[in-house]
Amino acid sequence: MKIPTIDFKQLNEDNRGNTLSILHEACQNWGFFVVENHGIEERVLEKVKLLVNKHYDEKMKEEFYNSDVAKNLGKITLSNVDWESAFFISHKPTSNISQVSNTSQPLCYEKMNSKAMEEEYIPEIIKIAEKLSELMCENLGLQKSHIKQLFNGTNGPSVGTKVAKYPECPQPDLVRGLREHTDAGGIILLLQDDQVPGLEFQIDGRWFKIPPSKNNAIFVNIGDQIEVLSNGKYKSILHRVLAEKHGSRLSIATFYNPATDALISPAPELLYPGGYRFGDYLKFYNTTKFGDKEKRFLDFQSINKM
Numbered sequence: 001m002k003i004p005t006i007d008f009k010q011l012n013e014d015n016r017g018n019t020l021s022i023l024h025e026a027c028q029n030w031g032f033f034v035v036e037n038h039g040i041e042e043r044v045l046e047k048v049k050l051l052v053n054k055h056y057d058e059k060m061k062e063e064f065y066n067s068d069v070a071k072n073l074g075k076i077t078l079s080n081v082d083w084e085s086a087f088f089i090s091h092k093p094t095s096n097i098s099q100v101s102n103t104s105q106p107l108c109y110e111k112m113n114s115k116a117m118e119e120e121y122i123p124e125i126i127k128i129a130e131k132l133s134e135l136m137c138e139n140l141g142l143q144k145s146h147i148k149q150l151f152n153g154t155n156g157p158s159v160g161t162k163v164a165k166y167p168e169c170p171q172p173d174l175v176r177g178l179r180e181h182t183d184a185g186g187i188i189l190l191l192q193d194d195q196v197p198g199l200e201f202q203i204d205g206r207w208f209k210i211p212p213s214k215n216n217a218i219f220v221n222i223g224d225q226i227e228v229l230s231n232g233k234y235k236s237i238l239h240r241v242l243a244e245k246h247g248s249r250l251s252i253a254t255f256y257n258p259a260t261d262a263l264i265s266p267a268p269e270l271l272y273p274g275g276y277r278f279g280d281y282l283k284f285y286n287t288t289k290f291g292d293k294e295k296r297f298l299d300f301q302s303i304n305k306m
Ligand SMILES: O=C(O)CCC(=O)C(=O)O
Pocket: 162, 164, 178, 183, 190, 192, 199, 239, 240, 241, 251, 252, 253
């Protein structure tokens, strides 16, 4: 199976329709896809990865291997922990970079607050999230700005980044890098390792391996709120990260989420008809019984509104 790939370059050309269909299919049936030719400069991506790797080697690695999780591997059952060394940075509506730096992650201020992360990478990744949100709306037959507006709340969408390494693990069958879950929010954009694997998504009950990204493509998956607003048309899919015996895996995951006070509901255009008397439905059904069910729902919904 090949991971669905969205080539942003093709959106400006004759292939736009085809690219939109690939995206629609990916959101309906896979819950994830890869974005190529996204427009973020190679130089920026390489710099961000280098800073994170360097930070891990200098400041986080030793702390991780001294932690209870690492020390207890093989001694007690590690069913409720993750073999992960990570910290979280909030970007929007407000940046917490200075707090992150002042507390547990002294490095962060110097390194992550560098131009590369906050000024060059994050604004570009937000642009990609918003472009994808517009394309999803187009595919769902919604106003282009529907997702953005839904996510807005009082102060605009919440955006944050989990900066992680999954350290090399001597006994990877005893623990997960990150236990299986779906993501709570909206659109998740991942810049990941180009060598070390580990990420897996579940399709039809079977785990599907996501290979490392060789060409700095951005891996995207959708979260629970996109499933809800699309009334279940798009799916947030279970995923996990395996611990690996050879090499530590880099993962920089940016979450484009609703504001905490955003009021979420399925888009009215995508709802099943609702709030009617069964007798009225039956009357309409009797005249449309041998027609298409989807069309009957749509027509009944619009009649019912009047
Ligand atoms: O590290 C990864 O590749 C995935 C991370 C993830 O699933 C998460 O943080 O929710």
